[in-house]
Amino acid sequence: MGIFQQAIPDAQLTAAQFITLCALRELGASSLNDIVKFTAIDQATLRGIVDRLKVRELITVAADPWDGRKVLVTNTPAGEDLIDQITPFGFQISEQTFGELNPAERVALLFLLRKMIETD
Numbered sequence: 001m002g003i004f005q006q007a008i009p010d011a012q013l014t015a016a017q018f019i020t021l022c023a024l025r026e027l028g029a030s031s032l033n034d035i036v037k038f039t040a041i042d043q044a045t046l047r048g049i050v051d052r053l054k055v056r057e058l059i060t061v062a063a064d065p066w067d068g069r070k071v072l073v074t075n076t077p078a079g080e081d082l083i084d085q086i087t088p089f090g091f092q093i094s095e096q097t098f099g100e101l102n103p104a105e106r107v108a109l110l111f112l113l114r115k116m117i118e119t120d
Contacts, residue, residue: 022083025083035073059076
């Protein structure tokens with residue numbers, strides 16, 4: 001998280017907020033439950049993230065036209081632009097995160113992280 005904050009040019013954007021924006025780009029308009037499942041961010045934390053992104057006008061929140069009990073979250077054009085601005089810093093963030101790991105260790109780490117994510 002610290003590496004992310006140091007590497008990106010937007011001091012207000014957290015890694016969890018960026019992950020949420022990227023999830024919405026991937027999923028399109030989504031319920032909070034869908035975002036929780038996709039990102040593994042807990043519901044309470046996600047609500048705070050959504051509130052902060054909404055204040056910055058990076059997302060919109062609207063009632064689901066088919067289910068009035070649900071809200072759908074969508075990136076705004078400003079949110080999409082921010083993703084495009086931050087994404088190029090991903091390589092630098094990854095390199096700093098991997099640190100001194102050799103190529104084989106990097107592959108092993110990524111394998112294990114994916115395995116952890118895929119486990120319910």
